Amino acid sequence: MHQKQYFCSLMKIRLLWILAAGSLLLANACKSNFEQIRLSGDPKKIYESANTYYNKGDYQRAQTLYELIIGAFRGQPEAEEIYFKYADTYFQLEQYILASYYFKNFSNTFSLSEKREKADFMSAFCNFKLSPTFRLDQTYTKQAIDGFQLFVNTYPNSERVVQCNQLIIELRSKLERKAFEQGKLYYNLRQYQAAMHSLDNLLKDFPDTDNSEEIRFLILRSAYKLAENSIITKQTERNAEAMGKTKRYTPRYSEGNKRKETAKQRQTTLT
Numbered sequence: 408m409h410q411k412q413y414f415c416s417l418m419k420i421r422l423l424w425i426l427a428a429g430s431l432l433l434a435n436a437c438k439s440n441f442e443q444i445r446l447s448g449d450p451k452k453i454y455e456s457a458n459t460y461y462n463k464g465d466y467q468r469a470q471t472l473y474e475l476i477i478g479a480f481r482g483q484p485e486a487e488e489i490y491f492k493y494a495d496t497y498f499q500l501e502q503y504i505l506a507s508y509y510f511k512n513f514s515n516t517f518s519l520s521e522k523r524e525k526a527d528f529m530s531a532f533c534n535f536k537l538s539p540t541f542r543l544d545q546t547y548t549k550q551a552i553d554g555f556q557l558f559v560n561t562y563p564n565s566e567r568v569v570q571c572n573q574l575i576i577e578l579r580s581k582l583e584r585k586a587f588e589q590g591k592l593y594y595n596l597r598q599y600q601a602a603m604h605s606l607d608n609l610l611k612d613f614p615d616t617d618n619s620e621e622i623r624f625l626i627l628r629s630a631y632k633l634a635e636n637s638i639i640t641k642q643t644e645r646n647a648e649a650m651g652k653t654k655r656y657t658p659r660y661s662e663g664n665k666r667k668e669t670a671k672q673r674q675t676t677l678t
Contacts, residue, residue: 441468450479454489461492470496491522498533507533528567531555535574541585552578583613587622594625599633602626 444456457472473493480486494509510530514523531554537547555571555578562568586609593602606626609616616622 445472445475450476454480454485457489458492461496464499466496466499470500487517487520487522490516491520491526494526494529498529501536503533503536507531507537524562524565524567527554527558527561528565528571531558531571532574535578538578538581541581541588545582545585548578548581552582579613583609583616586612587616587618590622590625594629597632597636599629599636602629603633 441456444453447453453472453476457469457476460466460472461469470493473489473496477486477489477493480489490509490513494506494513497503497506497509507530510526510533513520514526514530517523517526520526531551534547534551534554538545538551539547552575555575558565559568559571586605590602590606590609593599593605603626606622606629609622610619
């Protein structure tokens with residue numbers, strides 16, 4: 408009886424080893440197939456396999472193979488397709504900095520290509536994808552805006568123009584919010600001169616902002632606070648500047664939410 412149980416256990420272990428070995432061999436076979444293609448030195452074979460991987464969504468392997476043959480197909484009809492798909496593999500793998508670079512390179516290299524319009528859009532769109540929350544550095548946001556604006560100017564009849572304009576509005580809204588929050592931060596830190604300068608620039612850059620009343624009110628408050636905290640010799644001059652801002656503010660927002668606070672501040676200064 409014990410001998411039979413031992414034999415069954417041995418057979419089970421042997422079967423598990425066979426299954427494990429089979430799986431390992433299958434994995435190695437798949438890996439070796441890619442490696443054989445990669446090391447084949449046959450540009451045509453590599454090109455066909457790269458397209459197969461690309462169409463299956465295996466962008467990492469496709470990218471590796473396209474990179475091997477870009478030079479081999481230079482000047483040939485396949486070069487355009489290879490370079491565009493190579494750029495797109497970076498986008499699909501969310502490597503947006505390199506994707507933007509290669510799409511722009513494609514546009515410059517294949518200036519007569521039908522794919523140039525899409526490449527120019529994608530180059531800007533990659534920067535859009537890189538645009539972070541408004542609290543962080545907005546370099547990519549500005550680059551995306553410039554890229555979309557250049558696209559609209561270059562391809563005014565493109566069906567992508569509407570999307571570009573929508574994305575520009577979204578990106579500019581992010582820049583506006585960053586500037587607004589920065590101005591409020593200066594105010595809360597009692598850096599009133601910096602707050603006025605920042606908020607004045609915000610109104611110049613975004614004259615149609617929906618927050619104009621609150622922005623101008625903060626400018627007024629900053630002006631009064633600056634005067635209040637100034638040395639005596641400067642208080643009269645700065646109070647006069649604050650009063651001038653109030654006179655320009657009041658008619659514009661006579662029905663605004665801040666009118667009572669503004670009137671109270673003005674009365675306090677006069678007394």
